[in-house]
Amino acid sequence: MARKHGTPPKVPSRPPAPPAAGPSFWQRNRRELTFLVLFVVLLGGSFSLIALNWVNDHAVEPFTAAVARLSGATLNFFGQHVVMRGTVIQGHRFAVNIRNGCNGIEAMLIFLSAVLAFPASWKSKLLGLALGTAAIQVVNLVRVIALYLTGVYFPKLFDASHTVIWQSLVILVGVLLWIYWANRFASRREPAT
Amino acid sequence: MAGDPSQPSADWTRLLIRNTLLWIAPVALVWYLLTPLYNRMLLRTAQSLLHLGEHPVVTDLYPKDNHDAYIARRDLPKRLLPGGAFRVTDLHFHFLLLGALFLGVPAVSWRDRLGNLGWAALATACFDVLLVVAYVEFFYATQMGSWSTAHYGAFARNFYGLGKHLLDLPFKLALPLVLWAAFYLPRMLAEVRPAAHPPATR
Numbered sequence: 001m002a003r004k005h006g007t008p009p010k011v012p013s014r015p016p017a018p019p020a021a022g023p024s025f026w027q028r029n030r031r032e033l034t035f036l037v038l039f040v041v042l043l044g045g046s047f048s049l050i051a052l053n054w055v056n057d058h059a060v061e062p063f064t065a066a067v068a069r070l071s072g073a074t075l076n077f078f079g080q081h082v083v084m085r086g087t088v089i090q091g092h093r094f095a096v097n098i099r100n101g102c103n104g105i106e107a108m109l110i111f112l113s114a115v116l117a118f119p120a121s122w123k124s125k126l127l128g129l130a131l132g133t134a135a136i137q138v139v140n141l142v143r144v145i146a147l148y149l150t151g152v153y154f155p156k157l158f159d160a161s162h163t164v165i166w167q168s169l170v171i172l173v174g175v176l177l178w179i180y181w182a183n184r185f186a187s188r189r190e191p192a193t
Numbered sequence: 194m195a196g197d198p199s200q201p202s203a204d205w206t207r208l209l210i211r212n213t214l215l216w217i218a219p220v221a222l223v224w225y226l227l228t229p230l231y232n233r234m235l236l237r238t239a240q241s242l243l244h245l246g247e248h249p250v251v252t253d254l255y256p257k258d259n260h261d262a263y264i265a266r267r268d269l270p271k272r273l274l275p276g277g278a279f280r281v282t283d284l285h286f287h288f289l290l291l292g293a294l295f296l297g298v299p300a301v302s303w304r305d306r307l308g309n310l311g312w313a314a315l316a317t318a319c320f321d322v323l324l325v326v327a328y329v330e331f332f333y334a335t336q337m338g339s340w341s342t343a344h345y346g347a348f349a350r351n352f353y354g355l356g357k358h359l360l361d362l363p364f365k366l367a368l369p370l371v372l373w374a375a376f377y378l379p380r381m382l383a384e385v386r387p388a389a390h391p392p393a394t395r
Contacts, residue, residue: 032378036371047363051355101362110367119382164286171366172217172290176210178370182381183206 031119038117046109050100061087064103067137071098071144080148089144094151096144101167104140107174108133114178128181132174139173205299205381212297220292229259232281235318236262239325252329256281264329269340276336279328284361285321288314290369298377313372320368324360331357 026033050060064087072084075091082091087098100106115128143166151158236254244250253265257278264277295310334345334353341350374381 043363043367051358163283168289175370180206
């Protein structure tokens with residue numbers, strides 16, 4: 001069919017279509033932002049909980065005393081001859097009182113908050129929590145024993161070792177365990193939800 | 194990291210953990226050397242921030258050697274407050290974790306690594322200033338006996354007590370992880386789902 005020459009046919013004019021809108025900042029970063037907000041909320045909530053006197057007296061103190069007993073038993077196994085009184089490990093030359101900050105609970109709660117906030121299946125989370133908290137407590141046991149021995153044999157190094165070195169190491173172990181868990185277990189077992 | 198495309202996340206994690214552990218000692222050395230300077234900067238900035246909320250200005254923070262500080266009040270007969278000494282260095286050892294985590298990330302250019310570390314360090318320094326301010330307010334509200342109860346109500350004492358507890362323990366200790374996640378979580382999530390993203394190469 002031939003087209004007649006002359007004025008071009010009229011095409012109904014339309015306003016130009018707006019450029020296709022990309023995903024918003026929230027849509028692009030939904031999983032990351034959800035993780036960060038949930039992590040901070042869980043962290044603040046769990047630490048507020050252990051700050052309550054009742055929780056401290058009925059959960060934190062007995063747990064800390066158990067850490068002291070286990071640490072004392074391990075020190076006795078290595079011939080240190082210590083006695084345990086509540087949260088105190090007493091030897092002939094040195095004594096340590098295990099208090100909040102030295103019982104591994106802080107690292108456990110940071111790890112727990114990060115695992116719960118991460119997008120993964122509940123099965124992976126439970127597995128991570130069980131293995132991770134156990135590993136953190138093993139490292140904390142090493143910390144208490146090492147600190148006692150530092151106090152006995154290198155007392156000048158005790159303060160720095162207590163506050164800076166071991167606290168950093170225990171938290172670092174918790175963080176690295178979480179990264180390991182998030183990459184291995186959370187990805188392999190089931191797809192993230 | 195190359196080869197088996199089903200294993201990228203394992204390699205990325207292994208490299209991250211190895212690098213982070215290797216970076217701890219050099220970062221600790223730099224942190225230790227810079228600590229005296231950083232402590233003075235921290236005290237000076239926190240004191241200025243405290244002065245913004247005081248009429249008249251009463252708080253002074255005096256450095257004591259390289260690691261400790263005194264809290265002093267100009268309106269009290271004993272300016273150096275009993276029990277008002279605190280260890281400034283203990284407030285910011287989270288820089289060890291921060292530096293090691295940010296420098297240990299594999300498959301990221303040095304320029305990006307250092308740039309991200311710079312922003313994270315700036316955020317951490319702001320947090321540390323707030324922590325010193327919170328510590329001083331906590332001390333005023335809860336540690337000065339009858340003076341505290343006369344000047345701070347029950348709500349304020351609980352507010353500063355819980356605030357100092359939360360800032361000094363969970364948020365101080367978790368801040369490196371929060372900042373690391375803010376910068377690198379997308380990359381880690383990409384590694385978690387290797388099929389959807391190309392694997393990292395180093």
